[in-house]
Amino acid sequence: MTEPAETAIRLSGLGRDYGDRIALDGVDLDLGAGRTLAVLGPNGSGKSTLLRILATLLRPGRGEVSVLGSDLPKENWKLRGRIGYLGHEPLLYEDLTGRENLEFQARLHGLDRDRAGARIEADLELMEMSRRADDRVSEFSAGMRQRIAICRAVLHRPDLLLLDEPDSNLDPEGRELARRLIGPAPGRTRVVVSHEPDRARAEAEQVLELTHGGRVVR
Amino acid sequence: MTSSFTAFKAILGKDLRTELRTMRSLPAMILFAVTTFIIFRFGLDRTVLSGSLAGGVIWMTLLFAAILGINRIFLAEREEGGFDAIRLAPVDRSAMFLAKAAALFTYLVVLELIVVPTFALFFLPQWSGLIPMIPVLAGANLGLAVLGTLISSMAVNSRARDLLVPLLLLPLVVPLMIAATGATAPLLEPAGPTYDDYGTWLLVMALYDGIFCLVGYTVFEFLLED
Numbered sequence: 227m228t229e230p231a232e233t234a235i236r237l238s239g240l241g242r243d244y245g246d247r248i249a250l251d252g253v254d255l256d257l258g259a260g261r262t263l264a265v266l267g268p269n270g271s272g273k274s275t276l277l278r279i280l281a282t283l284l285r286p287g288r289g290e291v292s293v294l295g296s297d298l299p300k301e302n303w304k305l306r307g308r309i310g311y312l313g314h315e316p317l318l319y320e321d322l323t324g325r326e327n328l329e330f331q332a333r334l335h336g337l338d339r340d341r342a343g344a345r346i347e348a349d350l351e352l353m354e355m356s357r358r359a360d361d362r363v364s365e366f367s368a369g370m371r372q373r374i375a376i377c378r379a380v381l382h383r384p385d386l387l388l389l390d391e392p393d394s395n396l397d398p399e400g401r402e403l404a405r406r407l408i409g410p411a412p413g414r415t416r417v418v419v420s421h422e423p424d425r426a427r428a429e430a431e432q433v434l435e436l437t438h439g440g441r442v443v444r
Numbered sequence: 445m446t447s448s449f450t451a452f453k454a455i456l457g458k459d460l461r462t463e464l465r466t467m468r469s470l471p472a473m474i475l476f477a478v479t480t481f482i483i484f485r486f487g488l489d490r491t492v493l494s495g496s497l498a499g500g501v502i503w504m505t506l507l508f509a510a511i512l513g514i515n516r517i518f519l520a521e522r523e524e525g526g527f528d529a530i531r532l533a534p535v536d537r538s539a540m541f542l543a544k545a546a547a548l549f550t551y552l553v554v555l556e557l558i559v560v561p562t563f564a565l566f567f568l569p570q571w572s573g574l575i576p577m578i579p580v581l582a583g584a585n586l587g588l589a590v591l592g593t594l595i596s597s598m599a600v601n602s603r604a605r606d607l608l609v610p611l612l613l614l615p616l617v618v619p620l621m622i623a624a625t626g627a628t629a630p631l632l633e634p635a636g637p638t639y640d641d642y643g644t645w646l647l648v649m650a651l652y653d654g655i656f657c658l659v660g661y662t663v664f665e666f667l668l669e670d
Contacts, residue, residue, distance in 0.1 A: 307534030
């Protein structure tokens with residue numbers, strides 16, 4: 227079933243278990259394209275699980291999931307390259323430099339050398355990481371890793387951004403810089419997991435609040 | 445979709461660059477093999493080996509050295525999120541399988557470039573059997589690389605991966621080792637190489653390699669699922 231273009235994410239009765247433990251239970255959602263969804267809830271309420279399912283990194287256990295018009299999990303392959311995912315792990319190789327990591331990602335996403343080079347330079351400049359980009363990631367602080375990870379997540383200019391606590395490890399200046407790449411913007415569809423409800427609500431058009439056991443707070 | 449060849453080159457290039465920079469696998473493999481030869485030399489109390497004993501010693505040593513590399517081939521993907529990065533990218537996942545197998549094959553070639561002459565120095569009175577050993581080494585390397593990549597990808601998510609890799613690999617690699625030692629033994633006879641069943645053993649290795657290339661290429665996509 228193909229969703230209309232206006233709907234970016236549609237969930238119906240989504241559930242996921244880890245063994246006997248219920249991580250998500252009966253999550254329903256409709257998120258329009260170009261809108262921001264804030265996902266709130268205490269630790270262990272299934273926020274990261276939800277994000278990983280939307281990113282096609284986890285299979286949904288129950289219910290129906292449609293992302294950018296593709297039904298998951300059977301149409302996972304259609305979404306590859308259309309999602310920008312920033313999780314708890316930066317997904318960076320420690321023994322490569324920041325720039326080499328981004329070049330590797332660019333090649334995986336099929337960007338040609340010139341276009342990739344220009345984008346990498348621009349994004350590194352934007353995140354004020356140009357000077358340290360040729361150092362190995364293992365030499366970076368947690369905040370610097372997060373800055374490079376943000377560059378990685380948006381390098382291929384995805385249609386949907388899935389951001390799991392994107393501000394973690396960033397100083398106030400870093401947070402401000404990050405907003406330019408992953409903050410709210412016209413036409414940018416975002417799902418943001420946050421532990422800062424006030425800020426998240428202020429930046430989001432929709433809020434999904436989860437509680438223990440992965441149930442939605444009504 | 446990014447072309448599989450582009451993804452293959454990117455992943456292989458990343459792995460070789462990382463190994464050149466960190467030297468995490470190859471030095472350990474080489475040191476293990478050379479030390480094992482020293483132990484064999486004193487343990488067997490012989491300065492000359494030939495025939496099936498020579499074949500057995502060299503292949504057992506190479507196999508166990510290879511396991512050190514196989515154990516580590518997916519470690520960065522597991523610990524640094526490489527699996528997720530690949531799964532998010534528009535690439536055929538079998539490109540990762542082929543790139544990892546190619547990286548492992550390269551490690552084995554480098555290992556053998558050092559270890560086989562060392563073995564000859566330690567144990568062989570004449571070296572004329574080494575040149576015809578090249579196809580045997582290539583065939584065994586391909587099998588070890590393909591099967592090792594497959595086993596390692598299955599074991600990498602387990603905490604007991606250091607145990608699982610040899611436990612799963614060794615029984616499956618028995619036919620390959622029989623063929624490799626069978627082809628090698630006549631090449632290392634004291635009177636010079638003979639070619640009894642040489643072609644047959646190479647054919648067995650080619651068949652083995654073909655089967656596991658096909659199996660690995662087919663199932664790897666499913667092994668990356670959560």
